Amino acid sequence: MGLSEKEREFVAAHRAAAMTTLRRDGSPHTVRVGVALVDGMLMSSGTRSRARTAHLRRDPRSTLFVWDERFRYLTIDAEVTIVDGPEATELHLPLMRTMQGRPADSPTISWFGGERTPEEFLAVMRAEGRLIYRFEVLRTQGLADAPG
Helix, strand or coil, X not given: CCCCHHHHHHHHHCCEEXXXXXXXXXXXXXXXXXXXXXXXXXXXXXXXXXXHHHHHHHCCEEEEEEECCCCCEEEEEEEEEEECCHHHHHHHHHHHHHHCCCCCCCCCEEECCEEECHHHHXXXXXXXXXXXXXXXXXXXXXXXXXXX
């Protein structure tokens, strides 16, 4: 299905989200995440050790809830693909640059209070076992396109 242009604009302007996955017993598990559109694809970052990663490896369904300060929101039901390994490490550069509002050729990336070169940043992503959650949008609902 994908996101409409207005939904894409809303997500681009509001990168904080709540991500819900399903535990083995079917109950919801919700955490705060950052999301961004990179080359038209909705993505987030995680690690191999996160509970949500284990949940998604078993059941790839997830819901994202993105909101703003005026109580507008967008709920996104999606199927998540986990991208792991070298490809995931490399995808973190455009993901974090987008989330931080930096140009594609930015010489540094901020990570937990410090500025790092791209090489340093990628080394940290590898060391942390970082992976990418790629969301295929199944359906949306919400007020992202409601007048302000």
